[in-house]
Amino acid sequence: MTLKMAASLRRLHHIAFHVRNGDKLTNDLVNKYKFNLFAERLTSKARQVALKNGLAVFVVNERLNLAFLDKKGQVNTLLNEQVHDHRGFETFDYKNIRFEHEPEFLYDVCQSYAVNTACNVSFEVNDVEGSSKRLRNQGCDILVPPTKVQDRCGYVTYSVVKSIVGNVSHTLIDRTNYDGDFLPGFCKINNAGNNVRSVAVGNSCDISHFDHITYACPQQCTPEILEWYERMFGFERFLMSRDEDVDEGYVITGDSIGLRLTAMQFWKCSEVGLKLPSHNKKQQNCKFVVAESLPQQERNQVDTFLEQHHGPGIQHVGLYTPDIISTARTMEEAGVEFVSPPPAYYTEVGKQKEILEAGHDPQLLSQQGILLDAEVENETPQVRSQDQTTNKKKHLLQVFTKPLFSEDTFFLEVIERRGASGFGEGNIRALWRSVQAYMECQKQKQAADETKVVKMQV
Numbered sequence: 264m265t266l267k268m269a270a271s272l273r274r275l276h277h278i279a280f281h282v283r284n285g286d287k288l289t290n291d292l293v294n295k296y297k298f299n300l301f302a303e304r305l306t307s308k309a310r311q312v313a314l315k316n317g318l319a320v321f322v323v324n325e326r327l328n329l330a331f332l333d334k335k336g337q338v339n340t341l342l343n344e345q346v347h348d349h350r351g352f353e354t355f356d357y358k359n360i361r362f363e364h365e366p367e368f369l370y371d372v373c374q375s376y377a378v379n380t381a382c383n384v385s386f387e388v389n390d391v392e393g394s395s396k397r398l399r400n401q402g403c404d405i406l407v408p409p410t411k412v413q414d415r416c417g418y419v420t421y422s423v424v425k426s427i428v429g430n431v432s433h434t435l436i437d438r439t440n441y442d443g444d445f446l447p448g449f450c451k452i453n454n455a456g457n458n459v460r461s462v463a464v465g466n467s468c469d470i471s472h473f474d475h476i477t478y479a480c481p482q483q484c485t486p487e488i489l490e491w492y493e494r495m496f497g498f499e500r501f502l503m504s505r506d507e508d509v510d511e512g513y514v515i516t517g518d519s520i521g522l523r524l525t526a527m528q529f530w531k532c533s534e535v536g537l538k539l540p541s542h543n544k545k546q547q548n549c550k551f552v553v554a555e556s557l558p559q560q561e562r563n564q565v566d567t568f569l570e571q572h573h574g575p576g577i578q579h580v581g582l583y584t585p586d587i588i589s590t591a592r593t594m595e596e597a598g599v600e601f602v603s604p605p606p607a608y609y610t611e612v613g614k615q616k617e618i619l620e621a622g623h624d625p626q627l628l629s630q631q632g633i634l635l636d637a638e639v640e641n642e643t644p645q646v647r648s649q650d651q652t653t654n655k656k657k658h659l660l661q662v663f664t665k666p667l668f669s670e671d672t673f674f675l676e677v678i679e680r681r682g683a684s685g686f687g688e689g690n691i692r693a694l695w696r697s698v699q700a701y702m703e704c705q706k707q708k709q710a711a712d713e714t715k716v717v718k719m720q721v
């Protein structure tokens with residue numbers, strides 16, 4: 264009976280990328296998104312860097328090939344000794360836990376993925392061994408068995424399991440016996456020259472945490488994914504909107520959009536049988552959104568992701584900010600490119616009124632491409648117990664970046680919630696249209712470039 268239990272997750276620890284050019288992504292995250300580069304692991308085979316803004320932590324993994332044969336034919340590396348000293352972990356057996364010696368990537372799997380990708384979501388758990396055992400008994404693929412890593416600040420145990428979604432894996436980490444800044448094997452990076460969190464007053468770029476992670480999946484895969492996350496990690500369904508059908512998900516159609524969204528979430532300390540009292544539900548955790556396109560569609564952003572990413576995976580991550588105007592402004596000034604909603608979005612009478620009622624300036628939102636949706640009081644069942652004393656409308660503000668890599672795949676979103684815990688249909692439609700317009704523009708550019716090449720050849 265106990266062996267069939269789900270693994271209980273404490274909190275999301277980090278999201279990891281595997282990319283060809285780690286410097287490019289790291290520099291963008293530091294300079295444009297104002298993340299703070301705070302820890303690094305460097306070996307002859309891999310570079311792993313950790314960046315944070317608030318509780319949102321990204322790890323950028325890049326495979327290196329710094330090993331070479333010296334004149335005597337011996338394998339050597341371009342790294343200096345100091346780097347090796349910092350790795351400081353040993354190899355021995357203890358209570359059936361395997362102590363790895365120099366894996367290529369720590370806290371991750373050695374992915375040889377064809378394109379740049381965000382593909383690992385790491386969770387903190389209390390009991391890595393027990394959780395891994397339970398997951399294996401449920402049929403989950405264990406990619407890295409429970410492994411202990413230590414340095415002078417203590418030790419952590421981790422395992423990596425394969426998700427049912429494309430190339431996504433989940434690392435489970437117990438860091439209760441660790442006192443360092445990030446994880447053993449990483450060394451702290453001096454913050455000089457890096458970003459400090461707040462810039463000038465009114466110009467801050469503070470992200471507090473990951474709001475949601477959105478998966479792009481093939482048509483009709485959603486039920487299987489929901490079932491898997493429920494069985495493996497005890498995830499619960501989260502209704503995104505009042506208009507959502509529990510069986511069908513949140514289906515948005517018409518006006519060249521055909522999208523099915525379904526969301527789920529886990530609760531902190533989601534021990535099976537131990538449900539949080541409803542007043543605690545305010546402490547909601549990162550949600551997981553599953554997006555699939557509907558049949559009979561023209562080329563669309565979900566299918567384009569699947570094609571260019573070579574399969575399902577993480578399409579975007581929502582970064583929560585308490586002040587989207589300031590965060591979007593700071594990012595834009597630093598060079599972040601956001602997709603633009605159709606100009607008519609901000610001049611439409613109903614939307615203008617909604618924006619003004621929310622205390623915002625339509626022109627300002629328009630300049631930054633920020634979308635605003637109003638949520639009627641008590642619109643989603645999950646928020647019924649909150650804010651009963653206020654009678655104000657709840658709002659959701661979002662802005663979406665252009666893809667971060669050369670492929671039309673992964674992008675980031677900045678989101679501010681003013682009481683609204685769901686997802687607004689107006690915003691989703693506007694986002695869909697913005698991305699479609701961007702893709703169309705890219706296609707035309709590409710066609711123009713190809714014509715140029717042909718002309719030059721002639």
Ligand SMILES: O=C(O)C(=O)Cc1ccc(O)cc1
Pocket residue numbers: 477524552554564565578581661676686690691694695
């Ligand atoms: O609205 C959001 O933030 C979502 O995450 C929903 C969503 C998912 C996938 C899309 O291609 C467009 C919108």
Ligand SMILES: [Fe+2]
Pocket residue numbers: 475477579580581676
């Ligand atoms: Fe989103």
